[in-house]
Amino acid sequence: MKSPCVQLCSFDGRTGWCRACGRTKPECRSWKKAQPHQQRRIAADLPRRLSKLRAGAPD
Template structure:
């Protein structure tokens, strides 16, 4: 089954869209219940939705933090 999920799975409080794929919580939850046509219609709207989401800054990983610490 086709899915726009990129495993980010965090919802923007302002827009209600997932930062990763652009779907709403309801759309994510019902994804397997939609017909192929319904999924394609939603997927066609995702690029425009993602333009309205303020990107979260990337979280610093332990590896990055450790590498930064060894450079100082």
């Protein structure tokens, strides 16, 4: 699976999620070595995370 990275890394201090792609720093670091099912699980949650970040809602 292709990385969701858009090369605009900026991590939210409250949630720890990247404001651009929605992943955490550990998820970003381990993406290439992650199993496909792990990548799919993370990718499936990114729209929810990004929506919460944009709304400013707590996790």
